[in-house]
Amino acid sequence: MTSRFLILGAGYSARAFAAARPDPAIVISGTTRSVQKFGALKQISVRPLLFDASGVSPELAHELEQATHLIVSIAPDDTGDPVLRVLDAALRRKQRLRWIGYLSTVGVYGNHDGGWVDESTPCSPVSRRSVSRVAAEQEWLSLGTEAGIPVAVLRLSGIYGPGRNAFVNLASGTAKRLVKPGQVFNRIHAADIAGALWHLCGQETGGIFNVTDDLPAPPQDVVTYAAMLMGVEPPPEIPFEIAQLSPMARSFYGENKRVSNAAIKATGYRFLYPDYRSAFDAMWKEGNWSGSGENDARSPMKQS
Numbered sequence: 001m002t003s004r005f006l007i008l009g010a011g012y013s014a015r016a017f018a019a020a021r022p023d024p025a026i027v028i029s030g031t032t033r034s035v036q037k038f039g040a041l042k043q044i045s046v047r048p049l050l051f052d053a054s055g056v057s058p059e060l061a062h063e064l065e066q067a068t069h070l071i072v073s074i075a076p077d078d079t080g081d082p083v084l085r086v087l088d089a090a091l092r093r094k095q096r097l098r099w100i101g102y103l104s105t106v107g108v109y110g111n112h113d114g115g116w117v118d119e120s121t122p123c124s125p126v127s128r129r130s131v132s133r134v135a136a137e138q139e140w141l142s143l144g145t146e147a148g149i150p151v152a153v154l155r156l157s158g159i160y161g162p163g164r165n166a167f168v169n170l171a172s173g174t175a176k177r178l179v180k181p182g183q184v185f186n187r188i189h190a191a192d193i194a195g196a197l198w199h200l201c202g203q204e205t206g207g208i209f210n211v212t213d214d215l216p217a218p219p220q221d222v223v224t225y226a227a228m229l230m231g232v233e234p235p236p237e238i239p240f241e242i243a244q245l246s247p248m249a250r251s252f253y254g255e256n257k258r259v260s261n262a263a264i265k266a267t268g269y270r271f272l273y274p275d276y277r278s279a280f281d282a283m284w285k286e287g288n289w290s291g292s293g294e295n296d297a298r299s300p301m302k303q304s
Contacts, residue, residue, distance in 0.1 A: 002025060002026070002027060003026050003068050003069060004026075004027045004028075004029075004063075004066050004067050004068050005026065005027065005028045005067065005068070005069045005070075005071065006028075006030070006031075006063050006067040006070050006071070007028065007030035007071045008031050008070065008071070008074050008083050009030075009031060009032075009072065009073035010030030010032055010037075010041055010046060010048075011073055012159065012161075012164065012190060013073060013103060013156070013159060013190055013194075014071060014073045014103075015040070015041070015046075016161065016191060016193060017071065017193065017194040017198070018030065018041075018045070018046045019194070020194040020198065021198075022198060027047075028046045028047070029046065029047040029048075029049055030046040030047070031048075031049045031050065032049075033050070033051070033052045035050065047063075049063060053077075053082035053083065054086075055086065056086060056087065061090070064087065064091075064095070065095050065096070066095075066096065067095075067097055068096050068097065068098050068099075069097070069098060069100075070091075070097060070100045071100075071101045071103070071197065072100065072101070072102045072103065073103045076129075076132040076133060076135070077132075078132075080132070080135065080136070080139075081135075081140075084136075084139055084140070084143070088143070091143060092147050097147075097149055098149065098204055099149065099150050099151075099152070099201050099204045099206075100149055100150070100151045101151075101154060101197050101200065101201060102137065102140045102152070102153045103154050103156060103193075104133050104136070104137050104153050104156065105130065105155060106155045106156065106186065106210060106212060106257070106259050107125060107127060107129070107130035107133065107255060108123045108125050108130050108133050108134045108137065108155060109123060109125075109255075109257055109259070110123070110124035110125050110126045110255060110257075111124075111126055111254060111256055111257065112257040112258075113182075113256055114182055114183075114184060114256045114257065114258065115257060115258065116257070116258045116259075117210075117257050117258070117259055117260065118262065118263065119155075119208045119210060119263050126251070126254060126255055137153050140153065141153065150205060150206030151206050152201075152205060152207060152208075152209060153207070153208045153209070154193070154196060154200075154209055154211045155209065155210045155211065155212075155259075156188055157185065157187055157210075157211075157212035157213070157259055158186065158188065159187075159190060159193065160187055160188075160190070160276075161189050161190030161191060161279075161283075162190075162283060162288045162289060162291045163290060163291025164190075164291075165226070165280070165283065166222050166223045166225075166226035166227075166280070167229075167230060167280070167289040167290070168289065168290060169223070170223070170230060170232060170235075171290070175226075175234075175235050176223070176235055176238060176243070177219075177224065177234060177235050177236065177237045177238060178219060178220060178238050178239075178240050178243050178245075178253075179220050179238065183218060183219070183240070183253060184216040184217055184218055184256065184257075184258060185216060185219055185252075186212040186213055186215075186216045186259045187212070187213050187217075187222075187276055188212050188213055189213075189272065189279045191272050191273065192213075192271050192272050192273055195269065195271070195272055196209070196211045196264055196269055199267065199268070199269045200267065200269075203267065203268075205267060207263075208263075209263050209264040209267075210259050210260060210261050210263060210264065211261065211264055212260075213261070213271065213273070213274055213275050213276065214261065214274040214275050215274070215275035215276065215277075216258040216259065217276065220237060222276050222280075223235065225276065225277060226280055229280055229284045240253060
């Protein structure tokens with residue numbers, strides 16, 4: 001039987017997943033809230049569907065009935081998970097569904113003052129959005145248990161890739177080197193989000209997995225490395241205390257931790273870009289850092 005994937009929330013990460021499909025015979029549909037985004041989905045052979053969590057169109061209902069695999073990349077809102085709010089009953093009917101992937105965030109761990117965390121670390125989210133994520137994760141895992149469908153929760157660190165990286169920020173003049181002593185972040189290239197999803201769904205493996213790189217590093221180091229590759233002067237360092245930041249941006253700096261990826265590696269997955277340096281080297285060499293040609297990237301399945 002041909003595998004049919006339905007992506008709820010076909011944004012940046014989900015589009016990378018669709019573009020990296022290992023077999024052109026795999027059928028993929030994806031939702032968006034805007035008809036204006038249909039063209040971008042069609043370019044990567046994704047059938048576009050509208051979904052704004054207010055209801056289910058006949059087209060979406062049909063795709064859900066036919067789907068063998070579901071990927072959820074829609075964040076919870078103030079009233080909970082919008083997908084489960086609308087589709088819970090349909091999902092519990094199971095139909096042909098064999099596997100669900102839910103994209104979450106390492107923000108669920110909260111702050112650990114630079115210490116290491118893994119999937120066994122208790123969640124202690126700081127921000128309201130991360131509190132909602134913890135609840136949504138549990139709802140999806142519970143649904144999977146009740147329906148007999150394996151659910152993989154992928155906790156993602158800071159996402160980057162073609163069109164979304166320090167090169168782009170340097171080129172646009174928006175790059176900053178904020179310095180907060182001791183602060184580190186993990187990151188993940190979109191190609192490895194795609195690779196991890198294809199790997200886990202191929203095994204129909206459920207559970208919680210940190211999908212993150214090997215090298216938690218200070219954010220200013222990433223900008224400096226990108227500037228070196230571009231042959232430009234990096235922006236001046238700005239002490240965190242005097243930086244002009246939005247409340248959301250400032251909240252990210254309130255969480256300091258190093259995130260282990262040992263669990264996903266134990267399943268046999270091998271990262272295409274295990275750290276930001278190898279990823280930046282590749283993007284600069286291939287010339288796709290600005291986003292042009294991102295859909296022609298080599299499939300991470302070849303690296304797993």
